[in-house]
Amino acid sequence: MPAQRREKSPNTALAQLIEESGASSAALSHRINELARRAGVNRTYQHTSIANWVRRGMRPRPPAPALLAAVLGERLGRPVSLDEIGMGDMRGQRQEIGFDFSRDPDEALRIATEYWSTVDRRTFVGSGPFAISAFATPVNRWLAVPTDPPAEHRRGRRRVGRADLDELWEAADEARRWDSKFGGGNWKANSVTDCLTHRAAPLLAGTFTDAIGRELFTVTAELARVAAWSAFDKGSHDIAQQHFIQALRLARSSGDLQAGSYVLATMSLTATLNGYPQEAIDMAQGAYERAKHSAAPRVLAFAKLTEARAHGRAGDARGAAAALAASENLLDSIRYDSRDPDWLSYLTHARISADATEIYRDLGKPTAARRWNEQADAMPPGVFTRAVGIRMAVVGTTYLQSRDLDRGLEMGGRAVDILGRVQSARAHDYIHGLITALEPWRKEAPVSEFIRRSNTALAAA
Structure with missing residues (x-):
């Protein structure tokens, strides 16, 4: 003890x-x-x-x-604070402000800006765990009232314009690229919080029209979502949840249903990967149902894809197949005037196939998983480093499910070579999963050597 x-x-x-x-x-x-x-x-x-x-x-x-x-x-079934368990005075524990989801727009903005300004200066002893209950109130409140009244603001000193919005969108795009290539622990991904504090927050207090204000809140929500995903990827689960909650609240302030749907669907994916597939199904379905009459097809396709991922982890093959088919059909429905957002352009049929590979791996159907993998486009490691390594680890695990040790070790070795250069706790979890799948062969010399090499590579990452 x-x-x-x-x-x-x-x-x-x-x-x-x-x-x-x-x-x-x-x-x-x-x-x-x-x-x-x-x-x-x-x-x-x-x-x-x-x-x-x-x-x-x-x-x-x-x-x-x-x-x-x-x-x-x-x-x-609700968030429990350290104060409630009589341990709120202990140093090094997470602070609660980022978990708030205020009904009042002005109070919500104050909470978000205060959280951004303090999160990087806090002292954490390790990272707090993922707590599914922390999402309960924010998700319920967004589903009940997903949009705030018009966002016109005339009280600030600085007038916000198109150039300001373009700068924030560019910052979000760059952070996504660095996150994909180097993992959530890279310095560029971590700089998103600085952008929220020093660039976005002052603009949110400025003067803007309703149209500018709504886009300002939308792009700030996307920045907060990127910060959340980066924190989740590197294993800082409590910080990730706080960023996600603030992203969802900002999306509500934007009046943009599809922005909120995208944030909630991403939250669903993190719940799935943290072992809460049933709750993740509810979140993904809520993201789809609340926005299905207004969001672009690609946004709704992402919600259905995250639902399929959750069904796969839950062992529901029928539910996974239905959600995957719905996601593909939504992509097929895209037309030139669909107004799909640029920040979701990565979602293609090939991406769905790559995710389906993992879904059928989770369902214990290795042959079907590898058929899906054949439909997924090859991705250059220099651009999608983490995604390539993860996919190799998933495919390697399917070979082990088929009792093909040689192919499993081959794919696993390639995954280790790639993911050993990525600062991503999530990606490293896939290697640990592959090591777990090697348990029946643990005493064999090639397996022992692979495990030793994997542990060495991940420890150095």
């Missing part, structure tokens, strides 16, 4: 929450350990740990308090 801080009186606040959740100490510790492993935390907690935290008021070292709050939030 990890070292504890000095004893205090019994933690009655924690005891009451545990009683309300109906969870046993064994169930709580088991789930905490699952989240810890997923977050790369090399610690194990026992049911006696829970008892010590409750009865003896002992304080676990970070990130245990954040993990405990996340588990209780899952049980209770």
